[in-house]
Amino acid sequence: MSDNTAKAREIAKKLLQDGTVAMVLGWEKGSEPYVSAPTVVRDAADVDRLVVDEYCIHDLAALLPDYRDHSDKIAIFAKGCDSRGIVRLIQDRVITRDRLYIIGINCPGMKDPNEFIRAASGLSKAKPADKAAKCLHCQYPNPVIYDEILGEAQKPGADQRLTEVDKIESMSADERYDFFIKEFSRCIRCYACRNACVACNCRTCIFDETKPQWVGRSTDxxxxxxxxxxxAMHVAGRCIECGECERACPVGIPLMLLNRKLIKDVDQLFGPYQAGLSLEDEAIPPLSRYRVDDPDEFM
Amino acid sequence: MKSFLQYLGIEPERYQLAWISGSEGQKFADIMTHVVDEIKKVGPNRKLREEHE
Structure with a gap:
């Protein structure tokens, strides 16, 4: 991947020097060798901070809403999942395509820095996996939208995204309820899942509102x-399955079980449909679009 | 929504949606009776309730 780092720096330098963009969203080395943290580079002299390696797991597209009120042109690195996030943000009018210069990365799958941190600190005896959990079911490793591309095109693995959902569906109603209540009893309401999510781009989030308070804030x-x-209902039809919510969760709640169930339902009721694959009108999420022949099934 | 609540283990009878116009009094009454009958069949709800002790 060091080859990609060199190319990434070169591209970023050129873009900043000739003034094509005012800032570059990328990754830099963090506190540990297995951490690549999101960063912003505004000066061509700083491009050597940038890295593109196997730990660049963060979805940079989730940072774009922070710049929705700016007018700066932004260069952003995008893996397959990030690029679908960017498509979604453009569709949601959070940012316009002409403000973005997208440097795509054909992604072979990333490693999860959290697993390495846990292993190094002795918190976990498990050996860190070669591929992060969120990358295992990836169907779109190659960016769907880009201006420039790094790396070799990758082949997606077998589509087994819904096996876990099917497993839950085969349980009885009471078993399912008890399973979910048990999992969610660990939640500490840190809202990391929401903050890491590209689909969660509302200016005011209903969970932050207190008048009225829609959902109780206590951690029961x-x-x-x-x-x-x-x-999950709010991101239904807009979730791009990047798995960032589940990765960001500090207590390991299997959040994708909820999102994948809704992806399955939306796909079956309105589909075939998967979010964030193209900028065409037909690719607008079914639940954000008016159609006379709407099957009206979702309620 | 119904399918999703079912997935979480909530009985589908407890969540029903119907489209009733302001002039359809009889339809409203019929549907309400139907909803109550269905829910009586499933019995008291223990799910998604805050515990008050």
Whole structure:
């Protein structure tokens, strides 16, 4: 991947020097060798901070809403999942395509820095996996939208995204409820899942509102589950399956089980549909679009 | 929504949606009776309730 780092720096330097963009969103080396943290580079002299390696797991597209009120042109590095996030943000009018210079990265799958941190600190005996959990089911390793591209095109693995969902569906209603309540009882309501999410780009989030307060803020299992039900419904049809929510979760709640269920439903009721694949009108999320022949099934 | 609540283990009878116009009094009454009957069949709800002790 060091080859990609060199190319990434070269591209960033050129873009900043000739004034094509005012800033570059990329990754830099963090506190540990296995951490690559999101960073902003505004000066061509600083491009040597940038890296593109196997730990660049953060979805940079989730940072774009912070710049929605700026007018600066932004260069952004985008893996397959990030690029779908960018498409979604453009569709949601958070940012316009002409403000972006997208440097695509054909992504072989990333490693999860959290696993390495846990292993190094002795918190976990498990050996860190070669591929992060969120990358295992990736169907779009290659960017769907870009101005320039790094690396070799990758082949997606077998589509087994819904196996876990099917497993839950085969349980009885009471088993399912008890399973989810148990998982969500761990939630500490840190909202990391929301903050890491590209689909969560509302200016005012209903979970921050206190008048009226839509969902209870205490960390009891029921309010935690209600919070996640509402969040999952809000991103239904807009979730790009980047898996950032689940990765960001400090207590390891299997959040993608909720999102994938809704992806399955939206795909079956309105589909075939997957979010963030293209900028065409037809690719607008079914739940954000008016159609006379709407199947009206979602309620 | 119904399918999603079912997935979380909530009985589908508890969540029903119907489109009733302001002039359809009889339809409203019929549907309400139907909803109550269905819910009586499933019995008291223990799910998604805050515990008050």
């Amino acid at each position: 299992p029921v309010n935690n589950l209600l919070y996640q039900i509402v969040r």
